[in-house]
Amino acid sequence: GAVVSQHPSWVICKSGTSVKIECRSLDFQATTMFWYRQFPKQSLMLMATSNEGSKATYEQGVEKDKFLINHASLTLSTLTVTSAHPEDSSFYICSARREADNEQFFGPGTRLTVL
């Protein structure tokens, strides 16, 4: 199956700092990638759709100036959490959609803890 990687696996940072999370599709090209956030014991909530070469599409209630998304190539999307605060602590998961069969492949997730 197709592989999607995320880096880092976990990060602990101080309140007010910015954190960048990378999502890579390793063996296929992905025009579209997605970013999800999951709080404990809750479902995955879609934050934004990342489109290669164009601006990301954010879901209602997600601050685009706080969660910066860049999709500069067909295999890489990045999510930057700017001025992170403790309430941003969560499990961030990306997925990449394979165009051939519309299947989405998920990265292993990044656990962000903001102190």
Place this chain on the structure above:
Amino acid sequence: QQPVQSPQAVILREGEDAVINCSSSKALYSVHWYRQKHGEAPVFLMILLKGGEQKGHDKISASFNEKKQQSSLYLTASQLSYSGTYFCGTAGGATNKLIFGTGTLLAVQP
């Protein structure tokens, strides 16, 4: 809007069967099923497309009723490894983005 799953949680003995339902208020193009273990990313189980499709692998199967905007996941003769949280993901609309359901926690006991 987020699809609603039922039941919210279920406890089984090894070898018992279970059904997990997923219901959407919007028209669907496809339904995806995932299983997530604690602290891990979701793992893809299967995708169902329009047209009353049914699909299965090993002892896990699923059906998709597009008219009712519902899908069901069937777990037969459950194994300990089936434990986890199951999510349906529904896709529709112009962007075909995947929206996850509320989740069903499944615990299989020896």
